Amino acid sequence: MLEIKGLTRRFGDKTAVDHVSFPVPDGGLTGFVGGNGAGKTTTMRMVMGVLQAHDGEVLWDGRPITAAQRRRIGYMPEERGLYPKQAIADQLVYLATLRGMDPGAARAAVMEHLERFGLAERAKDRVEKLSLGNQQRVQIIAALVPQPDALILDEPFSGLDPTAVESMAGLLREHTSRGVPVLFSSHQLDLVDRLCDRLVIMAQGKVVTQGTAEELRAGGPVRYELVTAGDAGWVRDLPGIHVADVDGRTALLEVVESGAEQRVLEQALRRGPVEEFRRVVPRLSEIYQEATS
The missing domain is CATH 3.40.50.300 (P-loop containing nucleotide triphosphate hydrolases)
Structure with a gap:
């Protein structure tokens, strides 16, 4: 080596x-x-x-x-x-x-x-x-x-x-x-x-x-994308997360407290249909920007 x-x-x-x-x-x-x-x-x-x-x-x-x-x-x-x-x-x-x-x-x-x-x-x-x-x-x-x-x-x-x-x-x-x-x-x-x-x-x-x-992605922030049937602005009031972006029905969330993503999903389901809730895997370009900024 x-x-x-x-x-x-x-x-x-x-x-x-x-x-x-x-x-x-x-x-x-x-x-x-x-x-x-x-x-x-x-x-x-x-x-x-x-x-x-x-x-x-x-x-x-x-x-x-x-x-x-x-x-x-x-x-x-x-x-x-x-x-x-x-x-x-x-x-x-x-x-x-x-x-x-x-x-x-x-x-x-x-x-x-x-x-x-x-x-x-x-x-x-x-x-x-x-x-x-x-x-x-x-x-x-x-x-x-x-x-x-x-x-x-x-x-x-x-x-x-x-x-x-x-x-x-x-x-x-x-x-x-x-x-x-x-x-x-x-x-x-x-x-x-x-x-x-x-x-x-x-x-x-x-x-x-x-x-x-995989190691670099695992060491980065944990993010989820949420797409609801209605406006997703209510996520701003939830504890344990940082709201990176909200655009109408779509929200990009950063988990800062373990398990907070499950509470987000529970709240979303109480409010109506959830069209999508997925873990966002960061691209190398995003890892690069965070590491060099």
Whole structure:
């Protein structure tokens, strides 16, 4: 397992990453989210050794990570690092051989990945001839082809169309199925919510919350939506709840006292038909807003 412990990085008087700690478990997708300047990219660069940490450490299987182990991590930086005038397939094969792959095996793996991303017919084209979205596909393939022991991907879904997103998600799941830990950052919260096994949310250089989606939802406020046959304004007078919103027959309620939701339902039934009474499961975007506000 890859583990980040207390990583800290300063730029002059500014602390960009402040004692950040979280695990990236084997065989799982860990989503890394936060606003611009939250410290995600700096953290990833320290994990890869691109930036030196001023404090903290990166562990691999419980021990400080070595340079050799870092070379076995598939890394995709936020900035593209491709040679624009080199042919796509030749460049990918070259990069894979730098990671220790046999040239023949590398070319076979490259062509398989190009096929899956719909780029096989462009294999001999120069990178500069591709759209930005297709260049993103090539950058992803460069990280995946060598069958890495872990994956660190900075905004891998940026610029991808829905078909490429699904191809990418499928490929990542293939890697996690063989036990690979995957950490990726994204601003697409709905996508992170759908794909990830764990979430790490950063703000102002610190981890503000982390855990599985279920753990984060369970730790948030308990809300119910009530839809009655008549006006629902009467809920404002009930104890044990906070009324987040009332709009005619519909009320959004936050339970602040255990069992209060049952009293709400009993009162509603006494007043007439209840069309709907359900627990509202918070979206990741709502959890994110509450954690970073």
